[in-house]
Amino acid sequence: xxxxxxxxxxxxxxxxxxxxxxxxxxxxxxxxxxxxxxxxxxxxxxxxxxxxxxxxxxxxxxxxxxxxxxxxxxxxxxxxxxxxxxxxxxxxxxxxxxxxxxxxxxxxxxxxxxxxxxxxxxxxxxxxxxxxxxxxxxxxxxxxxxxxxxxxxxxxxxxxxxxxxxxxxxxxxxxxxxxxxxxxxxxxxxxxxxxxxxxxxxxxxxxxxxxxxxxxxxxxxxxxxxxxxxxxxxxxxx
Ligand code: NDP
Numbered sequence: 727x728x729x730x731x732x733x734x735x736x737x738x739x740x741x742x743x744x745x746x747x748x749x750x751x752x753x754x755x756x757x758x759x760x761x762x763x764x765x766x767x768x769x770x771x772x773x774x775x776x777x778x779x780x781x782x783x784x785x786x787x788x789x790x791x792x793x794x795x796x797x798x799x800x801x802x803x804x805x806x807x808x809x810x811x812x813x814x815x816x817x818x819x820x821x822x823x824x825x826x827x828x829x830x831x832x833x834x835x836x837x838x839x840x841x842x843x844x845x846x847x848x849x850x851x852x853x854x855x856x857x858x859x860x861x862x863x864x865x866x867x868x869x870x871x872x873x874x875x876x877x878x879x880x881x882x883x884x885x886x887x888x889x890x891x892x893x894x895x896x897x898x899x900x901x902x903x904x905x906x907x908x909x910x911x912x913x914x915x916x917x918x919x920x921x922x923x924x925x926x927x928x929x930x931x932x933x934x935x936x937x938x939x940x941x942x943x944x945x946x947x948x949x950x951x952x953x954x955x956x957x958x959x960x961x962x963x964x
Contacts, residue, residue, distance in 0.1 A: 732799040734758045734792055736782050736839055737809030739765065741908030742858060745933040746806055749941050751775060758795035758802075760788070761809060774799060782809045782835030783827075789842045801846055804944060807839040807880075808858040811913035814924070817871045825872045832876030836883055844891065851895040854944060857884045861904035861956055865964070877902075881954070888953055897951040899943055904958045906931045929959040 733750040737743035738759035747759050748769050756774035759767070764777045776798060778791035792802060810832050813824065836857055847853030862874040863881035884900035891898065907930040911921035922928070936957055943952045 730754045730756070731803030732756050732758065732795055732801065734760070734795065734802050734805040734839070734843070736760045736780075736788075736805075736807055736835065737858075738767075739763060741910065742903075742906060742933045742936055743806070743808040745937040746808070746940060747775075749937050750804075753941075755804075756795075756799035758791060758799075760791060781831075782807075782838055783830040785834075785838040785841065788838050792842045801850065802843045803852065804854045804856065805839050805843050806856045806858065806940075807836040808856075809835050810858070812870060812873050812910050814869050814873075814914060816869065820872075828872040829876055832873065833879045833883075836880050840883065840887060844887075844896070847896045848891055848894045852948060853895075854897040854899065854948075855884075855887065856899045856901060856940060856944070859884065859900050859902045861902050861958060861964070863900070863902050864956075884954065888951070892951065895948060897948065899940075899952055900954040901936075901940060901943075902954065902956045903931065903936050904956075904964075905929065905962060906933055906936050908933055929961050931957065931959055 733755045735743050735747050735757060738747045739761035747757055751757050751770050751773040758776045760778050760780045762779060762781050764779055766777055776795045780787045780791050782788055796802060813828055840855055857880050859880040860877040863877035867874045881900050884898050888898040905928050911918055939957055
């Protein structure tokens with residue numbers, strides 16, 4: 727068994743989450759990797775990985791997956807609440823069920839991840855919670871109202887939690903990226919090319935580039951907390 731502590735990553739089947747999973751596993755961390763349809767990641771063969779198909783909106787399923795991983799690998803030292811998707815469209819044309827599910831995944835999914843580990847981290851006086859927010863956590867946007875409202879809530883959860891648990895030596899990081907080249911467009915049923923066209927063909931960051939920044943924050947000593955960072959392509963003007 728690895729002597730490094732357990733990292734839990736939600737939304738680990740694609741994009742930013744998968745890239746982080748590979749980086750944590752390569753550094754020797756046992757990982758619990760979660761998504762609704764997760765399958766073993768070929769690059770992680772022979773690593774200490776537990777895969778669990780869980781929807782982050784289901785607190786009890788998420789909690790059980792974390793308990794199962796902790797029984798194997800010890801307590802969670804880092805959780806990355808990353809699971810999410812983006813819907814772009816007019817609110818008036820969006821069914822209420824879709825709006826509710828988006829809020830459930832993006833806000834309650836983060837809260838569920840936090841709730842599943844915070845009591846232990848607080849009691850142990852050690853641990854890191856990394857919430858993958860978005861530039862949209864500080865800017866409104868007319869065609870993704872639920873997404874931007876949710877990310878505003880994520881930033882508020884991060885900031886409030888830091889105020890509550892920093893004194894217990896729990897680090898809380900809010901990561902606010904934009905324009906990362908992932909599968910985020912697939913939920914809208916469009917190709918990457920169409921997604922780019924809709925956004926005016928901007929420059930994108932690679933998930934590896936964002937993951938390296940997150941790894942830098944994570945590797946700092948426990949008493950240093952980079953609380954909140956915005957990460958965007960340099961030439962982006964929004
Ligand atoms: P991807 O679509 O590439 O990956 C999203 C991941 O989340 C997948 O693994 C997906 O797997 C999982 N997921 C979605 N819904 C759920 C759910 N209900 N329960 C569990 N897992 C779920 O997108 P990104 O990597 O780009 O997105 C990751 C995070 O980064 C999101 O929170 C997003 O808002 C944020 N972000 C992304 C930006 C970008 O430009 N790409 C910019 C700003 C923020 P599955 O379908 O199997 O559940």
